[in-house]
Amino acid sequence: MPRTATIYHNPRCSKSRQTLALLEENGVEPKIVEYLKTPPSAAELKRVLKRLGLSPHDIVRKGEAVYAELGLKDKDVSDEELIKLMVVNPILIERPIVVSGGKAAIGRPPEAVLKIV
Numbered sequence: 001m002p003r004t005a006t007i008y009h010n011p012r013c014s015k016s017r018q019t020l021a022l023l024e025e026n027g028v029e030p031k032i033v034e035y036l037k038t039p040p041s042a043a044e045l046k047r048v049l050k051r052l053g054l055s056p057h058d059i060v061r062k063g064e065a066v067y068a069e070l071g072l073k074d075k076d077v078s079d080e081e082l083i084k085l086m087v088v089n090p091i092l093i094e095r096p097i098v099v100s101g102g103k104a105a106i107g108r109p110p111e112a113v114l115k116i117v
Helices: 014-025 042-052 065-069 079-088 110-115
Strands: 003-009 028-034 097-100 103-106
Touching (some): 003 014, 014 028, 014 110, 042 103
Antiparallel strands (some): 003 097, 097 103
């Protein structure tokens, strides 16, 4: 039986494409969620964060223009507020994230996801 996983994927991102290819090369048939088109809900994002063992601040992309536009560098934003902002602005979510079973990993480097699938 093939192994399964879910990948929160951005096809324009080279690390995301490399991670997807690596999963497929290793016999994993991932469910692909293009999270920029279909953003996770706040509840889903919280579940992923719990599986990652990280806070929202750990997975926010600080180099994105919207991060600066929202003034997040100079604000003390609560986890709850940051999750809401990531749902509305999914470009802020680090990518790719792979979830398999009760675990999750960020594909930076892509090989990091192999430990959970």
